[in-house]
Amino acid sequence: MQDTIIKNAVEYINELFGGNSDGHDALHTLRVYKNMKLIAQSYPEADLFIMSLSALLHDADDHKLFKTENNANARFFLAKNDVPEESIEQICEIINGVSFSKNRGKTPETLEGKIVQDADRLDAIGARGIARTFAYGGKVGRSLDDSVQHFYDKLLLLKDEMNTDAAKEIAKARHEYMEGFLKEYYEESRWD
Numbered sequence: 001m002q003d004t005i006i007k008n009a010v011e012y013i014n015e016l017f018g019g020n021s022d023g024h025d026a027l028h029t030l031r032v033y034k035n036m037k038l039i040a041q042s043y044p045e046a047d048l049f050i051m052s053l054s055a056l057l058h059d060a061d062d063h064k065l066f067k068t069e070n071n072a073n074a075r076f077f078l079a080k081n082d083v084p085e086e087s088i089e090q091i092c093e094i095i096n097g098v099s100f101s102k103n104r105g106k107t108p109e110t111l112e113g114k115i116v117q118d119a120d121r122l123d124a125i126g127a128r129g130i131a132r133t134f135a136y137g138g139k140v141g142r143s144l145d146d147s148v149q150h151f152y153d154k155l156l157l158l159k160d161e162m163n164t165d166a167a168k169e170i171a172k173a174r175h176e177y178m179e180g181f182l183k184e185y186y187e188e189s190r191w192d
C-alpha cells in the first residue's frame with residue numbers, strides 16, 4: 001500500500017514537472033528523495049513513509065513554478081491516494097519548512113522535517129550546485145562573475161546549516177569540491 005503510493009508520487013511529479021529543466025525539475029526531486037533515504041539510514045526512528053512523500057512532493061507547489069495556494073498540488077495527490085488527514089498535515093508542514101528563502105535560519109521541529117530539509121540542501125551544493133548556479137545565472141542574464149556571488153550568498157553557507165550529522169558528513173566533501181572549483185576559477189581568471 002505505502003509502496004504503491006510512493007510509486008504513484010514519482011509518476012505524479014514526472015507529470016507535474018513535464019519539460020522544466022532549470023534545476024527545479026523531476027530529477028531534482030528524485031535526487032532529494034535519494035538523499036533523504038541516504039540520510040535516513042542513520043535515523044531508523046524517523047518515519048520513512050512521511051519523509052518519502054514529503055521529499056517527493058516538496059516542490060509540487062513551488063511558487064516559482066506553480067500558482068497554487070495552501071499546498072494544493074500536494075494535497076490533491078495525497079487525498080486522491082487516501083493518505084490519512086493527519087499524515088497530510090504532517091507532510092505539508094515538512095514541505096513548508098523546506099524552502100530556503102522562506103525559512104532562512106529556521107530549523108524544522110521534527111526529525112523528519114530536518115532530514116528532508118537537509119536532503120534538499122544537499123542537492124544545491126557540490127558539482128551539481130556549480131552546474132545549477134551557472135545554468136540559472138545564464139537564464140536570468142547574469143555574467144559568470146556575478147553568478148559566482150551565489151556561492152558566497154548561499155552555497156558555501158549550507159554545509160554549516162545542515163541539521164543532521166549524516167548530512168553534514170555528505171556536505172563536507174561537496175563543500176570542499178566547490179572551494180577547489182572557486183580557487184581554480186580565480187586562478188584561471190587572472191590576466192595580469
Ligand code: NI
Nearest residue numbers: 032058059120
Ligand atoms: Ni528542492
